[in-house]
Amino acid sequence: TQLAAQYISKPQKQLCETVLKYFDRQYSEELGEQWWNARDVLLNPLSWQYGVLLNRFSDLTNLKQCLAELGYTNLLQQTHPESHSQTADIPLQCFIHPDPVRIPTQSHHTGWLKQYYLLNAASLLPVLALNVQEGENVLDLCAAPGGKSLAILQTATPGLLHCNEVDQHRHDWLLKTLESYVPPSLRHLLSVTLQDGRSIGTMQPGAYDKVLVDAPCSNDRSWLYTPDTHRGEMWLKERTQLPLLQKELLCSALAAVRPGGIVVYSTCTMSRAENQSVVEEVLASYPGVELQELEQQFIDSLSDHFCFAHLHPSVGQLVIPQKGKTWGPMYVSQLKKIY
Numbered sequence: 001t002q003l004a005a006q007y008i009s010k011p012q013k014q015l016c017e018t019v020l021k022y023f024d025r026q027y028s029e030e031l032g033e034q035w036w037n038a039r040d041v042l043l044n045p046l047s048w049q050y051g052v053l054l055n056r057f058s059d060l061t062n063l064k065q066c067l068a069e070l071g072y073t074n075l076l077q078q079t080h081p082e083s084h085s086q087t088a089d090i091p092l093q094c095f096i097h098p099d100p101v102r103i104p105t106q107s108h109h110t111g112w113l114k115q116y117y118l119l120n121a122a123s124l125l126p127v128l129a130l131n132v133q134e135g136e137n138v139l140d141l142c143a144a145p146g147g148k149s150l151a152i153l154q155t156a157t158p159g160l161l162h163c164n165e166v167d168q169h170r171h172d173w174l175l176k177t178l179e180s181y182v183p184p185s186l187r188h189l190l191s192v193t194l195q196d197g198r199s200i201g202t203m204q205p206g207a208y209d210k211v212l213v214d215a216p217c218s219n220d221r222s223w224l225y226t227p228d229t230h231r232g233e234m235w236l237k238e239r240t241q242l243p244l245l246q247k248e249l250l251c252s253a254l255a256a257v258r259p260g261g262i263v264v265y266s267t268c269t270m271s272r273a274e275n276q277s278v279v280e281e282v283l284a285s286y287p288g289v290e291l292q293e294l295e296q297q298f299i300d301s302l303s304d305h306f307c308f309a310h311l312h313p314s315v316g317q318l319v320i321p322q323k324g325k326t327w328g329p330m331y332v333s334q335l336k337k338i339y
C-alpha cells in the first residue's frame with residue numbers, strides 16, 4: 001500500500017456571515033467561553049482533522065504500518081491501554097493524526113472492498129455508546145450515507161443490521177457505501193429500507209436490541225459555509241422545525257427497541273434545542289425510559305482526544321472542536337427502555 005498524507009490546500013470555503021452571527025448569539029449564550037474556542041476551529045477549515053476508520057473486512061496488509069509511518073496513531077489504543085472495557089475489546093480501529101492532514105479517499109470498484117473510510121472521529125462516539133454485542137438486532141434509523149452503519153459493523157457482527165433512510169438519493173448512496181465495505185458473505189445480515197423513520201416504531205414495536213438515531217440536524221460545520229445568504233436564512237428558519245422531527249424519530253426508536261434495550265440519540269450540532277431539550281422532552285413524555293450516563297471511565301479514556309463540553313443541565317455528552325482537538329461537534333445521549 002502506497003499512501004501520502006497531505007495538508008488541505010483548497011481555497012477557503014465561503015463563510016456565511018448570517019449564519020455566523022446567529023451562531024454567535026445562540027452559542028455564546030448556551031456555551032459561553034467554550035463557543036469562542038470552537039468558533040476559531042470552525043472558521044478555519046484548514047485546521048480540521050480527519051479520522052481513518054479501517055475496514056476489518058478488507059485486506060489491510062501494510063496499511064497500519066503505512067499510517068504509523070505517516071504519524072497516525074490508533075484512537076482507541078494509544079493512551080490508556082488498560083482503558084475501559086467498552087473500548088478495550090472491540091475490533092474497531094480508527095487512526096488519527098495530530099495535524100490537519102488527510103489521505104485520499106478510495107474509489108468504488110465492483111468486487112473490491114475499500115480499506116478505510118474518512119470521518120470526523122467524534123462520529124464514533126454514538127457507535128461506541130451503542131456498544132453492540134455479537135448477534136444483536138440493531139436499527140440505524142437515519143443511516144445515509146452509512147458512516148455509522150459501517151462503524152457498527154467494525155465493532156461487532158450483529159444478528160441483523162437494519163439501515164433505514166427516508167431520502168431516495170441518500171438511500172442509494174447508503175447502498176453504495178455498504179457495497180464498498182461489506183463482504184458479500186455478510187450482506188445477508190443487512191436490511192436496507194427507504195422509509196420515514198417515524199413510522200418504524202409502530203410497524204416493528206420492540207423488535208430491536210439497540211437503535212441508533214443519528215438525527216437530521218443543523219450541521220454546524222457545513223451550515224457556516226452555506227454558499228449564499230438566502231439559503232443560510234432558509235436553513236435558519238427550517239432549524240426551528242427540527243426539534244419536532246427529532247423528538248418524533250426518538251419516540252419511534254424507543255417504540256422499536258425491546259424492554260431492556262438501548263437507544264442512542266446523536267446529532268452533529270451544538271444546539272441545545274436539538275440536543276438536551278429533545279432528550280428532556282422525550283424523557284418527560286415517554287413512560288418507562290431512563291437516561292443512562294456514559295461511564296466516566298469511558299469519557300476519560302477519550303478525553304485526550306475529544307474535548308467534552310460542560311453542559312448545563314448535564315443531559316448527554318457534547319464533543320466540541322478545540323484547537324488541536326478539532327473533532328466534533330457531536331452530541332450523544334443514551335437512553336434505556338425499562339418497560
Ligand code: SAM
Nearest residue numbers: 142143144145146147148166167196197214216
Ligand atoms: N448516520 C449517517 C452517517 O453516519 O453516515 C448520517 C445521518 S444524517 C445526520 C441524517 C439522515 O437522516 C439524513 O440522511 C436524512 O436524509 C435522514 N432523515 C431525515 N428525516 C428522516 C426521517 N424522517 N426518517 C429517516 N431518515 C431521515
